[in-house]
Amino acid sequence: MRRLLERRVPQIVGLYVAGGWGFVQFVDWAVEQYQLSPDLVNFVVTLLLVLLPSVIWLAWRHGAPGRDGWGARDGGIIFVNLVVAAGVLVLTFAGRELGAATTVKLVEDDQGNVVERAVPKAAFRKAVLGFRFENASSDPDLDWLRQGFDLAISFDIGQDPFVRYTLENHPFVRDLLGEAGFGPEANVPIALRRRAAETLDIEHFLEGVFRADGDTLEVTTRLYETRNARPAAEHTYRGTDPLEIVDRVSVDLRTDLGIPEWQIAESVDLPAAELLTEDREAFRALAEADGAMASGDVTGARASAEQAVALDSTSAMAHVLAGWMSFASGDLAAGRPHMDAMARFDWRLPERTRLAIRAQDQLFFRQDPEAALRTAGYWAEVYPEDPEAWKTLAMVRLQGLNQEEAIPHLQALLEIDPTDPDGTRWLGGHRAARQRARRATAARRADSERHGEPPRHRRHPHLSGESGGRPGGAGGRPDGGAAGLRRPRGDRTSGPARGPRRRGGADRRRGACDRPNGRRPVRAGRLRGVDRLRPRTGGSSGGGVQGEAPVVERRGRARRPPVADREFGADVRGRRLGARGVGAPAAGQHRRPRGPAVELPGRLGLDPDPPRPRRRAGRPGSRP
Structure with a gap:
């Protein structure tokens, strides 16, 4: 003990404790004066205690009179003490707020100020x-x-x-x-x-x-x-x-x-x-009305609330319960006077209760969603921990069909109260609708990738020429194409054709048959009759018209392809329809056989191979 006194350890430690106590009192005053966190005092006390070993060591090593040198041991001990102190403070006060307890905000109140x-x-x-x-x-x-x-x-x-x-x-x-x-x-x-x-x-x-x-x-x-x-x-x-x-x-x-x-x-x-009320009987009526409302007894709650109003007409809460129960009973006219009386005596209500009742009054009784939105917004800004404030905001947004703006309010509501049934149902319904919209968008995108263009730019098949012409019309083509002719499957162009329309196989065939050359005009007329009887469906070959064989161009002349009568299973030349394609000759048969004429019901018989006119002499490939 004598050596401690010689090194002045008790004196130095006593001064440290006294100074620390004064510092703690100052921090406590600052907390009360500036509304700081109460944990700040505990933080300072803990810090002073964990640094006490360093103070004792320094007093022992350097407290004696005379000059003492600074050694590596002193620095090591102080460093270890600081590391331990930092660890203790982190473990003790991690996640705690040590600053101001409040945040000052400039907000717009329910009156617009x-x-x-x-x-x-x-x-x-x-x-x-x-x-x-x-x-x-x-x-x-x-x-x-x-x-x-x-x-x-x-x-x-x-x-x-x-x-x-x-x-x-x-x-x-x-x-x-x-x-x-x-x-x-x-x-x-x-x-x-x-x-x-x-x-x-x-x-x-x-x-x-x-x-x-x-x-x-x-x-x-x-x-x-x-x-x-x-x-x-x-x-x-x-x-x-x-x-x-x-x-x-x-x-x-x-x-x-x-x-x-x-x-x-x-x-x-x-x-x-x-x-609430200074009358004990009115307080009892209020309690009974509140209990009946909680249990779902609207009639009993309304009767008790009206009794409380009769006992104390200045009780704002009594008027609120009477107005709500009248509204729940479907008697809006009877509830309106109670809500007007509540507005006169709402100074008796706590601020958060007054804002809640005023927002619901503006939304349901006065039908003023703008005022309700302003009141509920101020309520949520000042009391951000109230789930009813966020629910009222979401309700106003949803009534205005602003579902996207209601999502943040619903998320804030469920963050405070994850069991709220209304918030869960509303947010779940919105998410389900968004999932359906995403699936529809994905389906449209897949359809666009499959067809090479956005579906909304593709016209109806009758307008784009992707399906056969309507009976008696021009195939739905705005450029006035021939009736019954389809546009080739590879041509997806929609809208009016730009420039001269390309003739299909039937057009080229008819153009060749219309020349005054022997019996070709007669054959062209009969061929048109066959075209009118031919069904509108069928596969396409070589990019030509569906249901027709490809047109063969030989040295500038148009050869008429065999036209199949799909209804009777044979073409007009009597060839058998087999796996070799429409109009292909049967096995062992001459390439151009002569067969009997085929009689079509209600039509003239066609000579499958009429005699050809003699060609005049000329250069090979010259036109007659």
């Missing part, structure tokens, strides 16, 4: 799932307090933008409890409550028990952590006014959730009686 708002960062926002309190007394007349405490706590704690309070009547929680066999009045086990909170990705859940001792109520609340289902805090309250008890529950609940003290001290915290 640009205002400056401080929005809590996501790392500092807390969420809690509240279950209805259990009635431990023997008086069933107090059962309405189960829904009453739930409603009042949600309104009171909803004034704090750092807290999101989810009720037990959430659709997923209600379905989960119903599948497990627990009705609205049953007491839910802790394991099932934890499962509901874990599925909704909520860090804490709250339960409570109340009993009556004469006019005095005794309420016990327990806050559980979802990750391990262990109680995080427990409080007991006694009083005669349930709304006054709710005020104390709200303050303790925010403290237990870890809300900064400066936020609790500076945030708006009106009494629950100012938010």
